[in-house]
Amino acid sequence: MDRVYNFSAGPSMLPLEVLQKAASEMTNYNNSGMSVMEMSHRSKVFEEIIESAKSVLREIMGIPESYEVLFLQGGASTQFAAVPLNLARNGKGDYVITGNFANLAYKEGARLTDATVAASSSDKNYTYIPKLAKDMFRSDADYVHITTNNTIFGTRYTSIPDTGNVPVVADMSSNILSEVMDVNDFNVIYAGAQKNIGPAGLTVVIVKRSLLGMASPKCPTMLNWTVHAENGSMYNTPPCYSIYIAKLVFEWIKSMGGVAEIQKINEYKAAMLYDFIDNSLFYANGVEPKDRSIMNIPFVTPSPALDEAFVKQAAKCGLVSLKGHRSVGGMRASIYNAMPVEGVKALIEFMKKFEHENIT
Ligand code: PMP
Numbered sequence: 001m002d003r004v005y006n007f008s009a010g011p012s013m014l015p016l017e018v019l020q021k022a023a024s025e026m027t028n029y030n031n032s033g034m035s036v037m038e039m040s041h042r043s044k045v046f047e048e049i050i051e052s053a054k055s056v057l058r059e060i061m062g063i064p065e066s067y068e069v070l071f072l073q074g075g076a077s078t079q080f081a082a083v084p085l086n087l088a089r090n091g092k093g094d095y096v097i098t099g100n101f102a103n104l105a106y107k108e109g110a111r112l113t114d115a116t117v118a119a120s121s122s123d124k125n126y127t128y129i130p131k132l133a134k135d136m137f138r139s140d141a142d143y144v145h146i147t148t149n150n151t152i153f154g155t156r157y158t159s160i161p162d163t164g165n166v167p168v169v170a171d172m173s174s175n176i177l178s179e180v181m182d183v184n185d186f187n188v189i190y191a192g193a194q195k196n197i198g199p200a201g202l203t204v205v206i207v208k209r210s211l212l213g214m215a216s217p218k219c220p221t222m223l224n225w226t227v228h229a230e231n232g233s234m235y236n237t238p239p240c241y242s243i244y245i246a247k248l249v250f251e252w253i254k255s256m257g258g259v260a261e262i263q264k265i266n267e268y269k270a271a272m273l274y275d276f277i278d279n280s281l282f283y284a285n286g287v288e289p290k291d292r293s294i295m296n297i298p299f300v301t302p303s304p305a306l307d308e309a310f311v312k313q314a315a316k317c318g319l320v321s322l323k324g325h326r327s328v329g330g331m332r333a334s335i336y337n338a339m340p341v342e343g344v345k346a347l348i349e350f351m352k353k354f355e356h357e358n359i360t
Helices: 016-024 044-061 075-086 100-112 225-230 240-255 259-278 304-316 341-358
Strands: 067-072 092-097 114-120 143-147 168-171 188-192 203-208 296-299 331-334
Touching: 016 240, 044 067, 044 240, 067 225, 075 100, 075 168, 075 188, 075 203, 075 225, 092 100, 100 114, 100 143, 100 168, 203 225, 259 296, 259 341, 304 331, 304 341
Parallel strands: 092 114, 092 143, 143 168, 168 188
Antiparallel strands: 067 203, 188 203, 296 331
16 A cells, blocks of 8 residues: 555654655664664664754754753653743743643643643634733743644644743644744743654753753652753663654754745645635634644534545545544644645645535
């Protein structure tokens, strides 16, 4: 069977070139006589892999030296707890609730700190990003937590809120490396790898060095960013193979011309799909246009029965994992960096055909 166009929200498609390179190095990496999966994380060969992964990520994201890059485990969900435990000064965290994961981050935060909802878009089922202003945040909060792209609801921030002196912490799981962002606008960025970075199992944390050393004494060692920073992300065994694939993905982004070029392709893909949906009387996307994600695009047909038929028939045509999240229904096309333009074109062709066959 040929490869399909996989619209999964994550784990999701990886660039074919990356998979092919990994396959060619699977049993014998760089004349080491072994797979990256088999080698000691303390070996010189692996040390080169992790150092190169960090430095290429620094280069493509423009991460200043004043920030630490950590390769951790436990998914973005583990960082929901790590954030309040590491930034424990006044014991206060402010949250902007723009979707399911933002809410989970808040709920976890509320177990560990005095967490407050500064703003929420739950009134309209998270179809927009609330307008934010400095006076909505507590000036003595340890951080303001935002979710830059909302994977389930298909919204994204197009500007980063002014929080005054309060550090901005961003869950960037579903749009890291998809568009140019100024790392200086954030104090902490974290992301699960399984969308735009590589395989599940790796979590990237980018933290301003000046915020290290503030962890609560109760912070478990494995959640402590300072411990991981002091140990070069090797306090314990890191997710070696995921880090290796991430390095190949970072190199692929660089070879494509960097994040700015990838952004152009992403905007092109998203505009194509949104234009088609907006010009159709059959399909609809309910997100506030100015807040639309360029990574996750939810849409519906006129009925849940047709939605179900759409997902089934699309899969038969090699367009898979289009079912929307259970909390939203309908369909969702996740079109991360590795989704080729041809994949989006094939989806639109299928949508035209399905509409033609089912319009009444
Ligand atoms: N935040 C966002 C924005 C996500 O999309 C996800 C997963 N889809 C998570 C957090 C949770 O990530 P993980 O499964 O890596 O814990």
